[in-house]
Amino acid sequence: MFAFTYHRPSSVRRAAALVASAEDGKLLAGGQTLLPTLKLRLAAPGDLVDLGAVPDLSGISLAGRTLTIGAMTRHAEVAASPVVRAALPALADLAAVIGDPQVRNRGTLGGSVANNDPSADYPAACLGLGATIITNQRRIEADDFFLGLFETALEPGEIITRIAFPAVKKAAYVKFRHPASRFAMVGVFAAKRTSDIRVAVTGASQNGVFRWQEAEQALRRRFAGKTLDGMSPPADDMVSDIHGSGEYRAHLVGVIARRAVEAAADA
Amino acid sequence: MPIVTMTVNGRTASADIDPRTLLVQFLRENLMLTGTHVGCDTSQCGACTVHLDGDAVKSCTVLALQAEGCAVTTIEGLGAPGLLHPMQEAFREHHGLQCGFCTPGMIMAAVDIVHRHGNELSETLIRHELDGNICRCTGYHNIVKAVAEGARAMAPAMGAGGTGSTGLRTAAE
């Protein structure tokens, strides 16, 4: 790691001021992505602003049909929350398959969404449910938030404070995990909302998480796994690497999407 | 340099450290608690697992400064020579190790599994929950047996001699 100055503010306002005044400041949440990155010297922030001591950034609450989860809420808390389990079981299932138990005890919702790793799980839930990402400055719809590999709509120093998810019953997440990295080779979040149907895919595309609109369109006729028989997204858009070719991933998206829709339809 | 203060195995520990100091470095190099191992240093292997405010974490992926004010338990805080924790005893009894390098992390992870899932653990659950711990020697079979047995032994003991929820027992039992 390169040397940095460490800050531990106790309010979001103070944290924002610290990142803003630093020449190259970075927020630190669970550190499960950032610390490995710093160790590899792939980033060299001059100042680290730890959100760990900011109260009110973590917690889970349900108001009407909206489930709001604080940015610093750890994956393990979401996975084990009876509120999430009752209101949005698909999200609890998703949190339970992120990484491994130790990673889930540190990693946070906000960190995962801000990082927008193309194989991360939470971005699929945000996009698949049409969540709203709430920052210290504004509210951003998931459809406008994820802009590509590790790219988001966040401005430098902007802090995610919480995320609001609509509590959709007919929803499911199915993940085909990479056995070594534990990230998604393909993960599909399918949801049938009152207003629309959403199918969000992570892990597969060269542009990161995306909505598979062709599938959404087809599912409008009938929301069932069978509807997607024989369908897969264009292989050219998919990642092709030592773990699998673009054709393989495209096929896998079709298979995993069918399973996700089946699970959502039965939910 | 900043000063960090935390409780480690029940004792207050404080030091003036470089902000880059990882929790595992602080434990091993400042406090000389070398039971916690560094296997990969890339957040993969779990050899560095300790409990931070009661939860299993990879101490190579936590800054010491992030543990400010927290309670840390390492393998040294679990049992004592001649007074092994039931999970340690189960690893010995079932030969849940060969070189022993992964063992401290395995045991800390195993105790965390018991805290979350109770004393009766299925083989499938144990294998699934040990996802964050890699062993390059044993093939896991005896580790899984040891965790199941250790979990049972941690159940609040019936009758005299049991020390209840901490799962600690005297070596004489």
Ligand SMILES: Cc1cc2nc3c(=O)[nH]c(=O)nc-3n(C[C@H](O)[C@H](O)[C@H](O)COP(=O)(O)OP(=O)(O)OC[C@H]3O[C@@H](n4cnc5c(N)ncnc54)[C@H](O)[C@@H]3O)c2cc1C
């Ligand atoms: C072994 C291992 C396996 C993993 N497996 C998976 C997996 O299967 N699926 C998966 O999705 N992830 C996986 N992860 C990643 C894990 O979920 C991370 O915890 C997560 O991606 C980042 O969250 P964090 O809280 O650790 O953030 P940090 O590492 O602290 O920060 C990540 C980035 O987000 C920024 N940031 C953090 N919080 C905020 C905020 N509130 N507002 C704005 N910016 C913020 C930081 O500045 C940084 O750039 C794995 C990690 C490891 C080490």
Ligand code: FES
């Ligand atoms: S040394 Fe920490 S996970 Fe391997």
Ligand code: FES
């Ligand atoms: S016993 Fe050698 S690594 Fe597990």
